[in-house]
Amino acid sequence: MSKYYKITFLFTGLLILFYKPIKELYDDIIINPILSKIESNIAIDLIFIITVFFIIRKIYLNFINRSYISKHQWLFSIIVISFYCYIRFYQNYDFFGFTFFNSFKYFDVLLFYFLISPLNSILSAFYKKKIIIENTDHLFDDSPIKSENEDALDRNYKAQRISDEIFQSKTNEAIGFGITGEWGSGKTSFLNLLKREIDNKNSEKDFIIIDFNPWLNLGVESIIQDFFDTIQQSLRPYSEDVYREIKEYSNSLLNISKSNVADSLKDILGFSLKKNISSDFKSLNSLLKSLNKRIIIFIDDFDRLQSNEIFEILKLIRNTAGFDNFVYVVAFDKTYLNESLKNLNIPNPKSFSEKIFLKEEHLIPVTQSQIKEFIKATLISKIESKKEEIESYFGDNYSIFRTESNDIPLNHLRDAKRFLNSFVNDYLQIKDEVIFEDFFLLKLLKFKFYDIYILLFLHKDKFLNNRGQYYGNGGSRYHLKNRYENDNNSNFRIRFREYKNSTLGKFMLDQLNYNEENVLKVGKIMNTLFEINDYQRRNHLSIVFEKNYHKYFKDNLKIEDLSEVEFNTALSSDFETIKSKLEEWKNKKVLDLVKYRFYELNLDEIDSKEEYEKIVKAIFYFSNIEVTSSFYGFHFIGYDNTTLQNFLSNRDNKVSDKFYNNTQEFKNFILSILNNSKSPYLFESDFLNHVIDGNFNAEDFILSEDEIKELLTKYLRDYLNSSDELSNKVWVLFHNCKTITRELNAQHQRVDIYNYFDGVQELLIDFMKKDLDNFLLTFIEGMPFRGSSQYDNLVGVSHGIKNNIFGSFDAFEDWLNDINENDLAKPTLFKEEFLEFFVKCKGVNFNKVDFEFKFQPAIDKLKLLER
Template sequence: MNNKSSIKNNNRIVRVRKVLTDKMVLSYGLPIALLILFHKPIEEMVSLAIVTPILSKVGSTATNNVIFWLVAAYILLLFFSRTVSFVASRKAFVLQLIICLIYLHYRIDQNIWVLHPLRGYIHLYYTDLILEITLLNALLLGKQSFLKKPVIKAANGFDDDRSLGKDRLDLLGYEPYVRSVASRIKQSRPETAIAIGINGRWGSGKTSFFDLLKRNMAEEPIIVINFDPWNSISPKAIIQDFFDTVQRGIRPYHSQLPALLDIYTDKLLNLHSEGWGKFAKELKSLVAPERSLNDLHEQINKEIKAIDRKIIIYIDDLDRLDKEEIAEVIRLIRNTASFSNTFFIVAYDRDYVLTAIKAMNAFNHNHFLEKIFQIEVNLPYFHPSVIQRKLADLLKAYYPEGYHEVIEKEIVGTAFAYPDYFQGWIETLRDVTRLSNGIKLNLDNLLTEVVFSEFIRLEIFRLKFPSVYEAFYRRSSAFLHIDDKHNGTEGYQLKKNDSNGAKPPTLTKAHTAFEAFLQQNASRLSVEEYEIPQIVALIDGLFGVNTLTARFRSHLSVVHPSRFELYFSYSMLEGKLSEDDFLKAINGTFAELKKQIDEWNKENLNFEVLRRFLQLKSFKDRHQFETVVEGIFYFARQPDNNSQYGFEHRQLAELLSDYKKRISKGFYDDRHEDYAAFLYRMFAGATSPYTFDATFLEHLNKSFDESISFPIPKPERLKMVLKLFYSYVSQFKAWDYQLWNLYHACSYKEWTPTGGGAYRSETIYPDEANQVMIATIAKHIDTFLPVIVDFPPFVDDRMFISGVIPTIFGSFDAFGDFLDKYDGPDSAVIAEFGQFYQELSKENFKNAVPFDFKTIKVSPRGQIT
């Protein structure tokens, strides 16, 4: 304990000595002391040189007053202009303050120098401008020091690569390893320098290792020297910069050693000097014989021992240098600066340094570093969980809390799922920083528009292989094709390599067009052979044939053609439905959703809206459920080129199903009748031509009752569709397809058990629908008859009467009776159709017959059946 206390006291004394020997203190303190000591002769010199011949000639005149006020105004304006975005120099202010104090001395005691006041202002002198300058600069510095600077929330900016510094936590688990290294340094006292290599990949935390080592050695009697060779502009400059740095570190501990190092440096730099440098060196040796390098080295060693403190020299980022610079640093460590009680702690990527050494001397280069470093510390391997935790924390600090669960799940994982796509890609903290910055920059406009895990995969791809990433996007049509059409959901998949002949069931070498492209263009794309399987595996995880089909992927997935571009454009594209806008719309009121649907309609986003509605499966409350259902009905009823958008009947039936009271219990307090009342209101709002509502009711009425569990019973549904049919019939003016659709929508199915859990269905058209149809035909006979003339497939010279006629009238004979009893005015259409009917009756209505229509216009295509 006493030993530690003594070391602390000694370190305090050294810090005081460093302040007293600081260049700033010496640069200003010594001149001031000399000025005070020799002020008399200096006064006389200034009087003879400046005051008497120049300043004494300046009189108090109106012209000089004007010049004074203009200069004073200029100084004041300059001050105001510097109050914003300007940093005043503290060194310049110290000089100004010294001059100001000297001036005040002579202003108060004017027996020495006579100062001239302004004309009319006996207490104000022309030279008082010195006071103005000093005062205003003092205010500027005060503003910089005392006014609060705006707080910038670091989490909202880019992440940096800073190391642990003096107080940040060790997230990498280096601390135990560092303590072991520090302990051995403390117990060593070498005669020549010991070099310790810290080997690790770029971004693996080598600088943080340095920081931890400095913390562990903070209380020791040591001299710490930080040397950054990559700041030097040449190999020769490395020598100069190195010994300049060492001199600054040693100066507080030894008076003669800095000078010795200076001589030693000059000697090293002049070893290969030519021309005038060589001549000057030889001339100097005639006057004062030079000491040899060995003599200087021994003398420096002796003086370093006298200091009795360990010298620890940290050299970071050796792997930033070129091969000549690396060789120069190694020469310093091994020979030139191999002093006693000195430790070199050097950080580098071993593979990079060996490659540089091999370029200079290939012989035995793999073992070269063994001659330089007495010990090589290989930084411990990061566990993937550390890397993923760091990335998650950086993103959670940036994104809103509502997104934290997604970040945690997709980056760190859960007890049931672990994201493994980071392994082999993101392995260092520098990788984490770069990936975090890329995500923050590119995801901001798409936070609710993409699948987070898929976006991260593509960001990793872009980060590691930008040229391949760009090629994949630009040539996507060559690598991807649309599949899963049979599932009703289209999605991109990797194309198989057609040139490969046989296509194995699992991914193998060049199995896909993308992998073949990589193998053929690896050199151009800066891809190593061993990296190709890693790239293919990442992309296969998104678009591979063995992944989930598009049907089971999120509606925001990159595999959907409508979303693909978003993942590469980093912003919403024109003509694409914004997920954020959609969610806001369904979480608002129906009036707001209705307005938004109209806007989407104008932007031709109908298919996008339909697809997104189809993907809704769950709701947070009754309000959202009813808003969405109202929105679906409103959307499906909208006209589009005399038709309707419609909706998927089966999926809507599943959405509205109250199977096991899942809707009435969840949203209507178990009041089934309240839920049914809501649906009655939906159908009551049907608008002409009623196609969507009628065909949806038809779907319900033909479905197996127990499979849909619809709140409105079947008899009521049949009445509703008949009402819609009658409403349309009462207002239409000419025969059209909508009337046929509504008539067929009135039909329903009866399900009869046949044993063994099987059922037989029978389609029934209600008598009420047939009677309405017959009455309508009677009113519009001339436009009805042409549309029931039909042609067999691929035949245009024979015709028959549509098979819907027996459904409406009961039989062809009953239809004939209807025509015979028809008491309307004489009509050429009825007459000609009667002749056609007679021809068909000869074939018992089983075969088509040729007939030359003169009045009725018929076509082989587009007939109603």
């Protein structure tokens, strides 16, 4: 019975028992001198009418909100109403009524207030909420298990053994059992199994089970108070004497702890109590023995406490509450416990804890095989229609779940449950548009390595490559980009042997500071998704095919933020209206969703040339919108190059025949868009480079190779003419002005050769005179982790000078020596020092050398490379 019931019954009983003297006192103090002098009038009528209005409003709101009415509210309301009715109709009081209706008394309004609870319950009975029969809840409960039937880890046998040991223990002092395990290893679930086993054996009621959770408290004193309050309430049914004695003992402890807690933490053996406390302990210990019962106290969430709180619990177990018939079962992470004791400067913390616990039972971490079987069984139970596909994926030979590889990125069942909660509902929304295997792996990546997932979502072209190969119904297929693809000595067909040598793997190591272990885990998923050579294994719905890629990320978009109606309405408007709408969507931060809406547009669903041209112009306008993200900072929203190329593809004249009189008319439209693009031309340059860089097919694209080269050269020339300083944009536009050919090298290997368009290198060389020192700075290359050893301090000259710009180091040296400083846009402060450095590198065949720069920007650049 709660304290509210107790208080209500106490005051009701006192009111009945002392009704007559209370009534006389009420008459003398309230009725005769005050209330008897009041007369009914319009002003009082108005006050009580307003009160009635607010009471009715309260009833209405409670009904609308389905407010919960507790049994105590019912009881209290009935008691008040009963007392009022008794006084109103059976006592000789003259109640004042409303002036317009005297039978309705002012105090009846107060009675009406206490009718709120009963009226709400009665009204709610006539309006029951519809119960949805179909179970659509696919969330997996992460609460601890409570029965043997839920024991997925087969630990109940161990719970039976420990319960036997507890029953058989016959020591004359308190016993401590430690249940140890890492976070998420299922300690709470194991405690529940152990309680169940003890309860099954406790037929003679010789044991009293008590649960204590110290994590609910806010400090040492609160823990002590709550501990003894919990013991006190649990043992009260067995002895009122024990109840009172525990109360006195805990009060004595708390009085001491207020002044001595800090001091006690300094001394390992600081368990000594004052003489009167020791006497109280012995007295209580003797009284507890007289119960003739063993008291088992389960303590969970022990390893969520602070160091001083953990120490206080250990003191309770070992001394201040170490009563002879007490058995403590405590679940904790042993490593965390030892670290906490170490933080308190306690020597040999491991040995110290072993003195507290007679036995420690370590829960073996969940195995990868158990995680696999748990996920498999859960998915089949929740997605029965895909049972065959799920069973096939989780076959014993599937590499991502081979137990000996130790590469599963889910470490325990809590991880598995949380992953399932994020996976199941997402998969059910799209299960017929994707294949289970790819979606599962991608969502594993999202769950454990979200930053890598978001890179694939927002910046696919930076890390995946589409070489234009065509594989039946699937279409062009994506691969992981090779980090060496831009080197003249590499070949796309010579794939990287290790994931860390892919562009994404290198980015993880150098930019995101991933450790080798996690790079390997991500690599296993990425290689399985994108690097399997057996193309026949890939279902036509696989993520590797460009037409499917974006489907796999739909769950990452808040569809409700941009309805289908809103998007289609905007698209049916004129181009200027679409531009305004795009700016509005930019402010609402839903451009990523807009991009995916564009990706889903189908050429077959477009009916006219005007509509097609409007959409194409909208895509180019959209792609050039400037946005800011937390990861990449300021950048253009961009667009998927392959998707756009397919949308503009005129293979078999499918666009020109449908919308135009001839191919030239279609070409003129595309040229008008590309020629009228605005500086810095980055999106258009990237797109055209994508078209011509290994993907070009005269039948696929409306522009010829020469026309594309001319446009790319124009973008570079126009930007260089309008700019005075070197920036990353210069390098992007320059490197986009090249094509790839494959040739045999001296070792008879096919390698990629990059051929820059005629005249573009001369454009860049001429532009170097505008900002020479910054160009020279870019030609300095340091070690990636400079400063870790003497060899990592070496610096060298970029081979891009030879490979990409001048054709040879000698040509560059001659050009630099021949520069007339009067031709430079601004004086050079670095040329002579750089030449000295260059000559030194030349003397060792352009390997890296030890060189101390004096030019401060060079020093700053190398400083950034240090660990």
